[in-house]
Amino acid sequence: MTDTVVHAATPPPHILGYTVRSRTRIWVSYIVPTCLGLLVYIVQTASDLALSYQHFSQKEPALGAGTLVLVILPPVITFILVAASKEQRDCACSERNKCVVLGMGLLKLFLFPFFVIFRFCTRLFWAIEGLFHDDDDVERMKCLAKATQTSNIELYLFVQAYAQAAPQIILQLYHMLVQDMFRNYETSAVQSLSLVFSAIDLAAITTSYHRMESQRRVGRHYPWATPQQVDSHRCQLEQNERLCCEAERKKRESERTITSFPESDKIMENFRARKSLPNSGEATHELHIQGEDEVDNDALEQLETRALLHSGPIDNATDEEKIQGTRPRLKVRYEDLGDLDTIEVLDSIPETPAPPPPPKTAPPELPVLKSTEEDPPTPDLRRTMSDNEHRKSRRVTRPLSQLETFKDMLLVNAQLYIKENVPHPPKLLMGRLKDEDPEEHTVLIPQSPKPSPLTPKDVVDFYFPRPTKIVNGIQQDDFAGRTVSFFGWIAFITMRMLSLSTFCVFYPKAFFILVGVHYALMLGCLALETRCRGSWSRSLFLLLLAYIYIFVLMEFRVSFKNIRLWYGGYLVLKLVENITISSIWYANEEFESWWFGFIWEWIVYSGILFLATLIVYYCILRPKEVSLIVEDDSPQRDQQESPGDQAVA
Secondary structure (H helix, E strand, O other): OOOOOOOOOOOOEEEEEEOOHHHHHHHHHHHHHHHHHHHHHHHHHHHHHHHHHHHOOOOOOOOOOHHHHHHHHHHHHHHHHHOOHHHHHHHHHOOOOOOHHHHHHHHHOHHHHHHHHHHHHHHHHHHHHHOOOOOOHHHHHHHHHHHOOOHHHHHHHHHHHHHHHHHHHHHHHHHHHHOOOOOOOOOOOOHHHHHHHHHHEEEEEHHHHHHHHHHHOOOOOOOHHHHHHHHHHHHHHHHHHHHHHHHHHHHHHHHHHOOOOOOOOHHHHHHHHHOOOOOOOOOOEEEEEEOOOOOOOOOOEEEEEEEEEEEOOOOOOHHHHHHHHOOOOOHHHHHHHHHHHHHHHHHOOOOOOOOOOOOOOOOOOEEEEEEOOOOOEEEOOOOOOHHHHHOOOOOOOOOHHHHHHHHHHHHHHHHHHHHOOOOOOOHHHHHHOOOOOOOOOOOOOOOOOOOOOOOOOHHOOOOOOOOOOEEEEOOOOOOOHHHHHHHHHHHHHHHHHHHHHHHHHOOHHHHHHHOOOOOOOHHHHEEEHHHHOOOOOHHHHHHHHHHOOOOOOOEEEOOOOOHHHHHHHHHHHHHHHHHHHHHHHHHOOOOOOOOHHHHHHOOOOOOOHHHHHHHHHHHOOOOOOOEEEEOOHHHHHHHOHHOOOHHHH
């Protein structure tokens, strides 16, 4: 990876591929989103409460009660989820009494708007405090850590988007469309305000969590996670950094150890030279033999001779003579041996160490080859008298001596590498302790009140390697990608909500049938994706996730195996469904108001805007894919995961 950030724990330090300063990142990633989120929450909550009061005052108690229930429902669901989570209970009860924790939970339930505003103000305060410190300063990092500290309020904001904002949009749109021309314009104004900010809230939450599972695998944690879960993600990132550094170090060491053979250049040069020579009847090779006479025990002399190997064909010979003829014969030219007594030859320093001394059974003089009438007697440099005892002596030459040295170097390097890098079992397990008393075979460990007994150093340093795996995911969106994604989801939500609301006005029964079929289809796709594995709490969560998929799609708590198939199929299904149900009422019904024609145009324009933002986001602004190397302990982690924790997540 060329980027400095290879995880999704924090927002990326760049916009459109250009790295920005830390101060700019604080503005675009912390201050601006916090201010906008605070404004949207205040206006949305106030308009919904005012709308409920307005419905009651207009003698419409059903609409008033429904609006008020949608406002109260998110904090109740959040309280139940937190109370059902074992992780959340243990974290809250570790510092306080259970009664105090229960009282604080009930207080947050009844006064939830004030705690949410306090949460936004706390994030805003620490983000602004970070601006007063230098770039990459420790104090600035501490301020940003406090600004992003996890809290149960984030879980409430997530539940609010789909338990309050989404059904509120359909309810208020339906009420506005069924009204005649003589309507209360104060109520309509408050309804418009509620519709706009509910859609903004739903789009903002969907933008933040639509690829949450892919980001969570590579470092991002849930904003409502416990400190223990945050520490586990931090340990995962540190483990990835350690394993990556170890892999890089081993790669550099392997590149340094893989070197070329010492004589490879000379060997290839001689091979090319022989290939370039024309073919002749007698193959001749000129070898430079430089070595020591291992037969002479008095003094080892430096030899440099030129020998000619004859390996030509033999005509009219028997099989035995042909076999003997194929063996090269060494012939020494005596005119080349005259330089051995000169000073120039003796001045050269041998490049290799001297070989070991010859065996004691070697004779004092060399045997002589069988001579013919044409050739004078020639000493046999290959053979000694020890051959009678079926033991062959080595032929000492410079290339063979270098090969012996290179072989010894390889053996020594292999032994050192195994000793330093390959883990070995401790001595206590192998029973090879070097005790002073050889008769004692048992290890006596003194009884001590300390929790860990005294053990040898080998036992302390012993480490069993664990299997690792590569986890793939994506980074968080930068400011430009998040902005384009937000407007794309705004367009998609507008198209979806207008289509469902207007279809419900004209065909109420068909509306509920359509929603039920769509819910069953999404539930079946989730069951096929997860293979129905997990506890009862996970199955219950799939029921809630299928409800969310009626409005939008997000990768949350379910990791999509084929992300393009899921998003492509879902978006095509939604576009076809929205255009179909809108065309049905637009072509078959008579309108009493210009509102329906205006809504039809908005549905078409919203679909076009959504497709445009989708193309720009996918082709230019989509986040980069990243990978982490982690230890493969997923089975143990799945066993330790509690049902309550899955319900909260």
